Amino acid sequence: MTVNTSRRGFLQTAAAASAVLVLGVRPDGVLASGTAETTMLTPFIRIGADGRVTAIVKHFETGQGPATGLTTLIAEELGVTMEQIGYDFAPSDPQVYNNLMFGAFQGTGGSTAMANSFMQYRQAGAAARELLIAAAAQEWGADPSVLMIEDGVVSGAGKSAPIGDFVAIAATLDAPADPRLKDAAEFKLIGNAQVRRKDTPPKINGTAKFAMDMQLDNQMVVVIARAPRMGATVTSFDDSDALRITGFIRAATLPNKAGVAVYAEHTWAALQARDALDVQWDISNAESRSSDQIRDQLISAVNADPEYAITATSRDETAAKIDGAAQILEETFYFPLLAHAPMEPLTCTIEPLADGGIILHDGAQTPTGPHMALSQILQLPMEKIQIKTMFAGGSFGRRSTPTADYQVEAGLAFAMTDRSRAVKLVWSREDDIRGGYYRPAVAHKVRVGLDSAGEITGWDHRIAAQSIMKGTPFEGAFVQDGVDFSSVEGAADTPYQIPGRFVGLSDVAKATTVLWWRSVGHSHTAFVMETMLDIAARAAGRDPVAFRLALLEGGGSDQARLAGVLKLAADKGNWGKSDPGRSQGIAVHKSFGSFAAQVAEISRDEDGNVKIEKVTCAIDCGLAVNPDVIRAQMEGGIGYGIGHVMRDEITLTDGEVDQSNFPDYEPLRIGDIASIEVHIVSSAEAPTGVGEPGTPPSAPALANAIAVSGPRITHLPMTSGDVGFI
Amino acid sequence: MTISLNLNGQTHRVTAEPGTPLLWVIRDELKLTGTKFGCGVAACGACTVHLDGEPVRACQTNIEDVEGAEITTIEGLSSRAAAAVQTAWAELDVVQCGYCQSGQIMSATGLLSENARPTVEDIDEYMNGNACRCATYQRIRAAILRASEIMEA
Numbered sequence: 001m002t003v004n005t006s007r008r009g010f011l012q013t014a015a016a017a018s019a020v021l022v023l024g025v026r027p028d029g030v031l032a033s034g035t036a037e038t039t040m041l042t043p044f045i046r047i048g049a050d051g052r053v054t055a056i057v058k059h060f061e062t063g064q065g066p067a068t069g070l071t072t073l074i075a076e077e078l079g080v081t082m083e084q085i086g087y088d089f090a091p092s093d094p095q096v097y098n099n100l101m102f103g104a105f106q107g108t109g110g111s112t113a114m115a116n117s118f119m120q121y122r123q124a125g126a127a128a129r130e131l132l133i134a135a136a137a138q139e140w141g142a143d144p145s146v147l148m149i150e151d152g153v154v155s156g157a158g159k160s161a162p163i164g165d166f167v168a169i170a171a172t173l174d175a176p177a178d179p180r181l182k183d184a185a186e187f188k189l190i191g192n193a194q195v196r197r198k199d200t201p202p203k204i205n206g207t208a209k210f211a212m213d214m215q216l217d218n219q220m221v222v223v224i225a226r227a228p229r230m231g232a233t234v235t236s237f238d239d240s241d242a243l244r245i246t247g248f249i250r251a252a253t254l255p256n257k258a259g260v261a262v263y264a265e266h267t268w269a270a271l272q273a274r275d276a277l278d279v280q281w282d283i284s285n286a287e288s289r290s291s292d293q294i295r296d297q298l299i300s301a302v303n304a305d306p307e308y309a310i311t312a313t314s315r316d317e318t319a320a321k322i323d324g325a326a327q328i329l330e331e332t333f334y335f336p337l338l339a340h341a342p343m344e345p346l347t348c349t350i351e352p353l354a355d356g357g358i359i360l361h362d363g364a365q366t367p368t369g370p371h372m373a374l375s376q377i378l379q380l381p382m383e384k385i386q387i388k389t390m391f392a393g394g395s396f397g398r399r400s401t402p403t404a405d406y407q408v409e410a411g412l413a414f415a416m417t418d419r420s421r422a423v424k425l426v427w428s429r430e431d432d433i434r435g436g437y438y439r440p441a442v443a444h445k446v447r448v449g450l451d452s453a454g455e456i457t458g459w460d461h462r463i464a465a466q467s468i469m470k471g472t473p474f475e476g477a478f479v480q481d482g483v484d485f486s487s488v489e490g491a492a493d494t495p496y497q498i499p500g501r502f503v504g505l506s507d508v509a510k511a512t513t514v515l516w517w518r519s520v521g522h523s524h525t526a527f528v529m530e531t532m533l534d535i536a537a538r539a540a541g542r543d544p545v546a547f548r549l550a551l552l553e554g555g556g557s558d559q560a561r562l563a564g565v566l567k568l569a570a571d572k573g574n575w576g577k578s579d580p581g582r583s584q585g586i587a588v589h590k591s592f593g594s595f596a597a598q599v600a601e602i603s604r605d606e607d608g609n610v611k612i613e614k615v616t617c618a619i620d621c622g623l624a625v626n627p628d629v630i631r632a633q634m635e636g637g638i639g640y641g642i643g644h645v646m647r648d649e650i651t652l653t654d655g656e657v658d659q660s661n662f663p664d665y666e667p668l669r670i671g672d673i674a675s676i677e678v679h680i681v682s683s684a685e686a687p688t689g690v691g692e693p694g695t696p697p698s699a700p701a702l703a704n705a706i707a708v709s710g711p712r713i714t715h716l717p718m719t720s721g722d723v724g725f726i
Numbered sequence: 727m728t729i730s731l732n733l734n735g736q737t738h739r740v741t742a743e744p745g746t747p748l749l750w751v752i753r754d755e756l757k758l759t760g761t762k763f764g765c766g767v768a769a770c771g772a773c774t775v776h777l778d779g780e781p782v783r784a785c786q787t788n789i790e791d792v793e794g795a796e797i798t799t800i801e802g803l804s805s806r807a808a809a810a811v812q813t814a815w816a817e818l819d820v821v822q823c824g825y826c827q828s829g830q831i832m833s834a835t836g837l838l839s840e841n842a843r844p845t846v847e848d849i850d851e852y853m854n855g856n857a858c859r860c861a862t863y864q865r866i867r868a869a870i871l872r873a874s875e876i877m878e879a
Contacts, residue, residue, distance in 0.1 A: 063822025063860045196819055203824030204815045206760020206800035210825060213759035221754075246743050267763070268750035343764055343772060343825040343859045393762075393825030394859045429765040628819060632865070636822055639861020662769035662857060670863040671850035 044124040045074055046088075047132075051152055051164030053080050055121070058090040058097035058106065059113040060365050061199055062342075062392040062399070063636070064691040065629035066113040068198045070121050072626055076189040077125030077182060078132075079149030080163070087198060089389035092367035107366030109400055109516070111592035111689020114625055118687050119181075126179035128170075135169035136161070184623070184684060193627040199391070211363045211390045212426070214349040219422035220249060222413045223270040223431075225260040225279050229655040230436050230512050232286035233257040234279060241276035248273040254412050261413040267426055287511055287655035291441070294511045294652070295334055298443035301464030302332065306504025308483045310492045318502035321458030325449025329535055333446075334715045335524045336649035338439035339432065339665060340517055344393020346406040346427040346435075350374075350414045357384035358414075362407060363392025365399035370407035377411040396518040396640065401437060402472035433665050434657040438650055439517030440466035440510075442487070444528045449500075454540025456551075458500035461528075463488055466510045468520070486516065490525030490696065495558040495590055496533070496551040511652060518640055519692040522591040526696030527645075527703065527716075530587035534704045535712065544586055544704070545570045558595075562588055564681055565597040565618040572679050573599030573616030582613060585704025587697035593688030594621040595681075598638065600701035609724040610706060612642065612673045615698065620681035622688045630690045631678040637694020638676055643668025645699040647719040672725070729793050733758075734802025742789050749773045749784035752799060760800035760828045764857070771856030774829040774836075775799050781836035783855075800828040807838040807877060814872035822860035830856050834870050843874055 046054040055074045059066035067087050075085045090097040094106045100116040102109075129149050137144035142157035149155075152163050189195055202208035227233065237260050239251045247269025251262045260279055264270035309315065322328060348362035348370075357380060360370060367387045375382050392399055410425035417423065427435070442465040449457035465487040469478040478485055483505055485492070492503045517523060537547035548566060552559040566588045569575075578584050581603055588597035601614045617634045624630050647666055651658045659665045703713045711722045719725070731738045733756065740755050752761050752775070761784055764772030768783040775784045776798040803812070811834045814820075821827050830853070837844055837852040844852070849870050858866070 061823075063824065196816070197821065199824065200816050200819055200821055203821040203827050204812050204831060205803075206758075206828050208824050209759070210762075212763060212825075213753075215754070215757045215759065266750065266754040268746055268754065271766075341859060343762075343770070343823060343857070345763065391824060394823040396859070429767070429770075632819065632822060632862070635864050636861045639863065640859070643861065661767050662765050663767065667770070667857040667859060668861055668863070669857065670853045670866060673863070676864050 044121060045078070045128050047128065047163065047167050049164050049167050051084065051162045053078065053085040055085055055087040056090045057087045058099075058117070059108040060089065060363060060389050060392050062363065062365070062395045064113065064633060065197070065626060066108070066117070068195065068629055069114050069626050070117050071198055072189050072195060073118065073121035074125035074128075076187060077122045078129045080152040082189060082195055082198070084152045092364070092371045092385075092387035094368045105366070106368045107400060109366065109397070111594070111691040111693065113691070114687045115593060115689060118625070122181050123179060126181050127175045130176045130179045131170040131173055132163050132166045134173055135166035138169060139166060190625050191623065191627065195626055195628070197629065208391050210344050210393050211349065211361055212344050212347045212393065214361050214424055216349065216351055216422045216424075219349065219424045220263045220265065220417075221267045221270045221424050221426055222410070223262050223274050223426055223428065224254070224409055224413070225262060225274050225277050226431060226434070227258060227281055227286065229283055229286035229288070232281040232283045234260055235282045236280045238278040239273075241278070242273040245269055245273045245276060251277060252416050254409070255416070256412070261416065263413070270426065271428060287652070289511050289655060290653050291336070291651040294441055295443070298441060298464045298508050299332060299334065301506040301508050302443045302445035302462040304506070306462050307506040308481070308504060310483060310488055310503040310505060311501055313500060313502050315460065315502050315504065318458045318460045318500050321500035322447050322449035322460060325457045326452040327450040327539055329448045329450065329532070329539055331446055331532065331535065331714050333444040333524075333528050333531070335442040335527070336651065336716060337441045337512065338517055338644055338648060339435075339650055339659075340396040340398035340437070341432060341665060341667065342392070342394030342396060342398055345429055345432050346398070347425060348407055348410050349422055349424040350410050351422040352419050355384070356380070357386070359386045359388055360407065361388050361390055363395070363399055364389045365392065365395055369400065369402070370404040373404040373408050374411045377408060378415055397516040397520070398437060401515060402474055405437065429662065430660045433650070433659050433661060436512045436657070437515040438512055439523060440468060440514040442466070442524045444524065446528060446532045448532060448536050450536060450540055454542055456498055456536060459498045459502070461491055461501065461503045462506070463491065463504070464506040464508050466514045467507050468514050468516055470507065486521045488525065489521040490589065490591060491529060494529055495555065495562055496529070496548070497555055497559070498551060518637070519591055519695040522589060522692070522696040523641070526587065526589040526591070527700045530589065530697065530700035531703055531712075531714070534585070534700070534707065543576070545575055548588065558590060561595045561620050562590055565595045565620050568618035568679055568681060569597035569599050569616055572618065572677065573601070573614070575599055583705045583708035585701045585706070585708065587700035587704060589696040591689070591693045591696050594619060594690065594693040596634070596693045596697050598697045598701040600698070600705040602702070602705045604709070605726055607724070608710065609726045610710070611726040612702065614674060615642075615676045615701065617676065617678045617694065618681060619678065619690070619693065620683055621690050621693065622683050622685035624680050624683070625687055627680055630680055633690040634678040634694040635676045637692065638698040639668050639673060641695040641698030642673060642702055645702065645716050645718055646672065646725055647717050649717050649720065727790065729789055731792065731797060732795065733797040734799060740789070744788070744790050746789045747785050748775070748787040748789055748792055748797070751789050752784060758799055758801050762825055762828055764826065764829075769857070770826070770829075771833060772826045772829040774832040774856065776832060776836065779839060781833050800832060803831070803835060805835065805839065807873070808835045810873040810876040811835050811838065811869070813876055814869040817872060818865050818869045820862050820865040820869050822862050826856065826858045830858065830866055834866070834873065837870065838873055838877065842877055844870065846871075
C-alpha cells in the first residue's frame with residue numbers, strides 16, 4: 001500500500017481530532033481498549049483528543065457521592081486533576097456495569113458503591129495511564145519507564161505534552177491486563193478532604209436534571225388514581241368531571257386493575273383530572289387491618305415460641321442462664337412502618353424511538369430490574385430498551401423495588417397508548433406517603449440476665465418482623481432455612497461477645513408492601529442492641545462505654561474496630577463531661593462493613609421538652625476516599641435516623657394509610673439538631689459503606705441520652721410516648 | 727386565560743386556567759425546571775421563588791395573582807446576596823441529592839437580603855419551611871453564615 005505522506009499527515013491529524021479513547025472491561029472481565037467508533041466495548045473511561053476525560057459512573061447519584069468518588073479513583077490513577085475529569089452515568093448493561101457484589105445485576109444498594117468499585121475503577125484509570133504512556137513512548141521513541149502522567153500531562157525523556165495528543169495512538173494499543181496501581185503514599189486525590197463534589201455546580205444553579213425535570217416536546221403526563229387500600233381493584237370509573245379540565249386527555253384502567261391511569265398534556269391538568277375522577281373499588285380482597293392490630297400481632301409473636309432459631313445456643317440453655325441470674329432485665333420494643341419520602345417524588349419517562357425501541361429516563365437505582373420488566377411489558381428485546389440515568393432526588397432505598405413498581409406503572413401506561421408520544425409518570429407526595437412500600441413494622445423482646453458482679457449471664461432476643469425478601473425475586477439470595485437475614489442483621493451477627501445468647505425470629509404476614517429503608521434491618525436491631533446494653537450497663541452500675549468495651553475486649557478485627565470508634569466518639573464527644581443540665585447517650589454499631597459510634601447530647605426546657613444539642617460521630621469505613629463526602633453522609637444518616645424516630649410513623653385505619661403529606665409525616669427540620677461533628681478513623685483497610693452506617697446508632701444514642709433523665713423509650717416514634725421536642 | 731409574566735427579567739405570555747399554581751407554569755409551560763415540585767402543599771419549600779424579591783412557595787401561588795410582579799427563579803438569581811450564597815454553597819459542598827437545594831438557596835438569599843448578619847437562631851427560624859430529606863442542614867446553616875461573611879468582605 002502506497003501512502004501519500006502529506007495525506008497521511010492529514011489523516012493523522014483528523015484521526016487525532018476525532019479520536020476518543022475508550023477503556024473498559026470486556027464481558028469476560030479483561031481490560032480492553034479501542035476507539036468509540038469501532039469498539040463493541042462499553043467503557044469506564046472516555047478520553048477525547050482535547051484531553052478531556054469522562055468517567056462512566058455505574059452507580060446512580062442520589063447525593064451519596066459516587067459521581068465524585070468513582071471519578072476520584074480514575075483521576076488518581078490516570079494522573080489528571082479533578083477539574084480535567086467529568087462523568088456520565090452508565091447505560092444499562094448488567095454484563096459490563098454490574099455491581100460486583102450483586103452478580104450480573106446493575107444496581108446501587110447496601111452501601112456498596114465504593115466498596116465494589118474501588119479496585120475496578122482504579123484499574124481502569126491505571127490501564128489508561130499505561131496506554132497513554134506507551135503511546136507517548138512510541139511517538140517520542142522513548143523508554144516508557146521514564147515517562148509519567150501528572151495533571152493531564154505526559155512528561156519525561158526531556159519532553160512533555162498533554163494526554164490528548166496521544167489518544168489516537170493509545171486507542172490502537174492493547175490495554176495492559178495488570179496495570180500497576182499507585183501506592184497509598186502516592187495518592188493526591190484519594191483521601192484528600194479538599195476534593196470538592198463533582199455534582200455541586202449544577203445543583204446550586206438549577207441546571208441539574210432530575211427525572212422529574214424531563215420535558216420532551218411530545219410528552220404526556222400520567223398520574224395514577226391508586227387504590228385507597230392495598231389489594232383493592234378498580235371496578236369502574238366515571239371521568240365526566242375530568243373531561244371539563246383543560247389539558248386532560250383520557251383515563252384508562254391499568255391492565256392489573258391496581259389503578260386508573262390519567263393522561264394529560266401537563267402535570268397540573270393530570271393532578272386535577274385525577275381529583276375529578278370518580279373511581280369505584282372492589283375492596284373484598286383488600287387489606288382491612290389497622291396498625292394497632294398489626295402491632296398487637298407482632299408483639300404477640302415475640303411473646304410466643306419463635307418460628308426460627310438463629311443462634312447455635314438453644315432457647316432452653318439461654319433461659320436456664322437467665323432464670324437463675326441475680327437481676328433479670330426485660331423489654332419489648334415496637335418499630336412502626338416508615339415511608340422513605342425522598343425529596344423528589346417518584347417519576348420516570350418512557351420516550352418512544354423511531355425504531356420501535358424506547359428510552360427510559362429515570363433516576364435508576366437498579367437499572368437491571370426495570371430493564372427486564374419493561375422488556376416483558378412492552379414485548380421489546382432488551383437491546384431495544386435504553387436507560388438514561390438522571391440525578392435522583394433522594395431514594396433511601398425507595399427507587400429500587402423487587403417489582404420495579406413505578407417503572408412498571410409507566411410501562412403499563414405507555415403500553416395502553418399507540419406509543420407515539422412519550423409518557424412521563426409523576427407521583428405526587430400523597431402517592432409517595434401512601435404508596436405502600438415501607439420499612440417493615442417490627443417487634444423485639446429481649447431478656448437479659450446479670451449476675452451479682454453485673455456480668456451478662458444470658459441474652460434471649462426474639463424478633464417478629466414483616467419479611468422484606470420473602471415472596472420477591474430476591475428470596476433465593478437472601479432467605480436461608482426460612483430466615484430472612486434482613487430481619488435479624490445487626491442482632492444475629494452482633495460483634496459483641498455476649499455469653500448465652502439466643503436469637504429467634506417469627507415472620508408476621510405483611511399488611512403492606514415492605515422494602516429496604518436506609519440501613520434495612522439495622523434500623524431497628526441497632527436500636528434494640530444499644531438500648532438493652534445501656535439498660536444492662538446501668539443496672540450493673542457500670543459506665544456504658546466501659547461496659548461495651550468489656551464485651552469487645554480480646555476479640556478480632558471487628559471487635560477492635562468497634563472499640564476504636566466507640567473510644568473515639570467518647571473522647572471527641574466529651575463523654576461523661578457534659579455541661580450541667582445536659583445528658584449524654586452513646587451507641588455503636590457495625591453495618592455494611594463499617595463501624596460507627598455516636599454520642600448524643602441533649603438539654604431540656606422547663607417543661608422537659610428535649611433539645612438535641614450535639615451528635616458526635618466516629619466512623620471507620622476503611623480507607624476514606626472522599627473524606628468530606630463521608631462526613632456529609634454521616635451528617636445525613638444521623639439526620640435521617642433521628643428525624644424519623646422523633647415523630648414519624650405510617651399508621652393504617654381499616655387498611656387505609658392515615659398520613660398523606662409532609663404536614664402529617666413531618667420531616668426533620670433545620671432546627672431539630674443543633675450540631676453534628678464527624679471524626680473519621682484513619683485506616684488502610686479496603687473502603688466500605690457510608691450511605692447507611694451513620695443511621696443505625698443515631699436513634700439509640702438519642703434514646704439513651706433521653707433515658708438519663710427521662711423515660712426509657714421502647715416504642716417508636718418517641719413523640720407517641722412521653723417525649724416532646726423543642 | 728392569558729397572562730403576562732415578568733420572570734427573570736423577561737416578559738412571557740402564558741395561557742393557563744385560573745387557579746393554576748405558578749409552579750406548574752414555570753416548570754411545564756416555560757420549561758424552567760430548577761424550581762422543584764416536592765409536596766404541592768407549601769410544606770417543603772422545594773418550589774421557592776422570589777416574588778418582588780420575597781421568597782414564596784410557587785405551588786401555592788396562583789398564576790392570576792402574580793401578573794405584574796417581578797418573579798425570580800433559581801435560573802435568574804443575580805443579586806449580591808445570591809452570589810454570596812452560591813459561593814458559600816460551593817465552598818462547603820452543601821448539596822447531596824440536590825433536589826431541595828434550589829429552594830434552599832432561594833430562601834437563604836431571601837434571608838440575607840433582609841438580614842445580612844443573621845444569627846443561628848435567625849437561620850433556623852427563617853429556613854424552617856425548607857425541608858431537606860438528605861439532612862444537609864448543618865451545612866446549610868454554616869453556608870449561610872459563610873455567605874454573610876462573604877457579603878461583608
